[in-house]
Amino acid sequence: MALTLDQITAEVLAALGPEERKSSAVYLDQAAVKAGSTVEIDRKLVQVPFDSVVVFVDMQPQSNWGHPCRYLLIDRESGATECINASYPPFLRGASKTLRLIWKGENVPDWTLAVHP
DSSP states (O other): OOOOHHHHHHHHHHSHHHHHHOOOEEEEEEEEEEETEEEEEEEEEOSSSSSSEEEEESSTSSSOOOOOEEEEETTTTTTEEEEESSSSSSSTTSTTTTTEEEEOOOOOGGGOOSOOO
16 A cells, blocks of 8 residues: 555654754655656666655755755655755756645745745
8 A cells, every 4th residue: 555645754754853854845756756767866867776756855945056955765655765865956947847845844934945835
């Protein structure tokens, strides 16, 4: 059974420390990614180890690019997570139509968001 959005959000938040949760904006790409395919992360092609959703964690949304951020590949069935530290967002050329904001830390102003709630 595939993870729900709430379960995916819980997996992401569990991977972040308390301060990161307060200061991060988290985006889910709603397009499913198949095991063995590749996705572009931080200007590099990364092989996907399992059927996944891709999550982007902007840890400094008030900063200009590049700055520390991370991507999580989350197995849609088990919740297994692979973390990839990065410097660039997935929306350098505009926000994807399948990108959805799933978490906004309490210290994140709305003007910093790439996709508004």
